[in-house]
Amino acid sequence: MTHIMVTAGVLDVAVELHGPADGPAAILLHGFPDDVRTWDGVAPALAAQGLRVVVPYLRGYGPTRYRDPSTPRSGQQAALGADLLALMDALGIGQAALAGYDWGGRAACIVAALWPERVRGLVSATGYNIQDIAGSARPASPEAEARYWYQWYLHTERGVAALEQDRAAFCRLLWRMWSPTYPLTDAEYARTAASFDNPDFVATVVQSYRHRHRAAAGDPAVQHIEDRLAALPPITVPSVVLHGAEDGVDPPANSEGSARRFTGPFRREVVPGVGHFMPREAPQPWIASIAELTLTPP
Template structure:
């Protein structure tokens, strides 16, 4: 059942599992995904007595902006602020966070800047805070090749391509990013409807332009972007899950993210798993969350 809650910027749609008085866990999807990624994780946590919240991010599903005048920002600070606003609106002082891709970035930011509000963090692929000041430094050609879609979105052609072909393009990304996942064709239609949100295109395009400095952010969030430019350390207990077959960001042999974590930190590389970690490997993300919750 989908519920909604009013925040200063959004009316956020979310799915809730488990008892209201359970220890809260918030699970956050990425691009181009939806809460369906946690279909095998949320009920299992709820069965153990946890209150599990799975929101639709801005630009996805039934989540809506409260004002037509609000910038349809997809910048990292906006996604993080949405998470804080959601917690405030639901009366959650502290939660365990689990996320990947955009949702993992929001979770990392809140854990870094507001550690008192985060009991533990499960991050899909480590430290996800964007280093925008250095975003235009060329990468290894193999890495550049994997980021083709981001460069495509920097152009008017790419924005129109996403507008005209959102389901086909996102399906292609699913195939490229999770090349060894056998349930992709079965699961994709369950998520694709979330891309029909009227703000999906603007939010996505802004996200990929802002992170390279090609689009201005929301002035109200500049303070947070300035704090993130310092690449703050995450001090809360963290488990990083990395899909060994991730087609967009395969894990490096040496964990270069470790220096960004100042407390308990463990990286787990998941064999046979691509980018869509919670949907491809629900038992592994469930174990990581419980390992933190039961510490």
């Protein structure tokens, strides 16, 4: 699949496009550490139903590039939300269904919460993905803290050096831990791991995991968004939460109470036999949910 480059906000975003340009829009957003290949089983099926499907590489991944060397290499949640909104504006998309997981799910939740008029519907893996940064100092259970070992590791220079020196091996370990039942092949992983060679991948990832724990400053240009997110705004658009039953970093119990954050039409589905990298492991629930939200008359 070839990509186009779209100038959007502070980025030149690499985007893969599927389906008719005049169809109802759906934007599919990957997570960490992944790339657009995670949607290969989803995007063509949606395009075949007449949707205009937009699949971008997030900041720090693949061919996407920061436009200005002085722009902070920030992976904070407000920056991801701003990127998505800027991409919609650049492509002339007034309203779209948004679908994503991990970092991409966070961007989708942010736009759905703060700019609901731009969102036809939301499909978010693992629930309400807006971070409670003010509450990040509260420790979780020891089991949960252990699952986040990589985040604490990246707070150290040793961890940063490890990611820089062998990012492919670092990230492949996360894939094995987070999707323990998925039969990942070397060839499949290599197609995505190439995206981690982006020159800004390490800096963007490190800032993301430090910022959410109040260990790194944010980008002043998006502080106004971060201020709005501090209130943990509800998501009012029609929403579906998908959660992999075998998710090794964010188990299904974590989304059991997520309905309270969604005040519009809402359903939650736990998908058996599926881990964290949900779209590539189980495309069908995503296809069905996105089509439902996009093609069903409001």
